[in-house]
Structures are given as C-alpha cells and as structure tokens.
Amino acid sequence: MEALAKQVGEALKNAGLTAATAESCTGGWVAQAITAVAGSSQWFVGGYVSYxxxxxxxxxxxxxxxxxxxxxxxxxxxxxxxxxxxxxTGADISVSISGIAGPDGGSEDKPVGTVWFAWAVRGRPTVSCLSFFHGDRESVRRQAVEQALEGLMAYLPV
Structure with a gap:
C-alpha cells in the first residue's frame, strides 16, 4: 500500500495534478495512505469521511x-x-468509496465485502465499479484502500 501511494503521488506530482478523497467504509484510510507520503501536500487537496x-x-x-x-x-x-x-475541492481527480466492511450490516443483496468505488476526473465521465472482498473487517477495508489507489493510477488524466 505504501509503494502504491508513493506511485500515485509521483504520477500526480509529475502531471501537475491534485487528488481528493470521499470515503465511507474506509474511514479516511485512503487519505491516510496518501498523506503518509512525504510531500503529499503538493498533490493531495483533502478528503472527506462521510460515514x-x-x-x-x-x-x-x-x-x-x-x-x-x-x-x-x-x-x-x-x-x-x-x-x-x-x-x-477543485481537485483534478477524486475517488469515493462506500461499502459494507462487516462483520455486520450485510444483506442478501449486499453481503459483507460489497464495496462500490467511483473516480471522477475533471472534464471526463465518472467511472465506477463494484467489488466483492473477502475476509474480516480489516481485510475488506485494506483491499478497498488498495483498489482505490490502483484506480487513481488507472484514471489519472495523463
């Protein structure tokens, strides 16, 4: 996760772009991973934890x-x-996450491990995807953070 956050930071910095986050089930973990990278204030605008x-x-x-x-x-x-x-935020790209990390809260239609993502890029259509993760609460959240960062890399407008 650390290496991926650094990679996202380098790509944003090199492109002169900024990112923002909007998190629910990850509780700010994506923003934490991003800001753990030294110099992230150059490319990370901020994040929302909207639980x-x-x-x-x-x-x-x-x-x-x-x-x-x-x-x-x-x-x-x-x-x-x-x-x-x-x-x-005025950022160039954002990622949002909402899901059911467990151990409770799941249903037949939306079992524990169900996580929705979206990446919005200024001037482009917003991209979304649904993932189903397995494991305990920590594992589901960690997998969601990793996918959010991977998506930022994939959808960077460079």
Whole structure:
C-alpha cells in the first residue's frame, strides 16, 4: 500500500495534478495512505469521511432521493460522492468509496465485502465499479484502500 501511494503521488506530482478523497467504509484510510507520503501536500487537496447518510448529503451533496432509492452502498451514491469531492475541492481527480466492511450490516443483496468505488476526473465521465472482498473487517477495508489507489493510477488524466 505504501509503494502504491508513493506511485500515485509521483504520477500526480509529475502531471501537475491534485487528488481528493470521499470515503465511507474506509474511514479516511485512503487519505491516510496518501498523506503518509512525504510531500503529499503538493498533490493531495483533502478528503472527506462521510460515514453517515447525513454527512454524505451535507459534505458532498449526495441527494436524499439517491440515498432513499439506492442506499448508501450503491453506484449512484459513490458517483455523487466522487463528483461532490471534485466540485468542493477543485481537485483534478477524486475517488469515493462506500461499502459494507462487516462483520455486520450485510444483506442478501449486499453481503459483507460489497464495496462500490467511483473516480471522477475533471472534464471526463465518472467511472465506477463494484467489488466483492473477502475476509474480516480489516481485510475488506485494506483491499478497498488498495483498489482505490490502483484506480487513481488507472484514471489519472495523463
């Protein structure tokens, strides 16, 4: 994870771009991984930990009707989260994450390990994906952080 965060930082710095995060189930872990890299203030604008639905609405502009229709762990919500982070921070790229890390909270439709991601890039369509991770809470969260960082690398507009 450390090497991946450094790689993201180098790519952003070399491209003269900035990033932001909007996290739910990872609780700020992506932002922590990014800011663990020395000099990250040159390319990391900031992050949001929007754990509750109310925070998603107030901090990121997620629409109440989106949450009502799809639930917090959904493609529609992570897209609105990523776009809200991009809009609010002025960053060039953002990543958002919402999922069910467990051990409780899962359902038949959305079992523990279900995690939605979105990456918003200024001037481009937002990209999203759904992943299913296995393991305990720590493992699910770690895998989500790694995928978020990998996505930042994949979708950098360079």
């Amino acid at each position: 509750s639905n109310d925070a998603k609405q107030k901090m990121l502009g997620v629409k109440p009707e989106t949450l009502e229709a799809h639930g917090a762990v959904s493609e529609s919500v992570v897209v609105e989260m990523a776009e809200g982070a991009l809009r609010n």
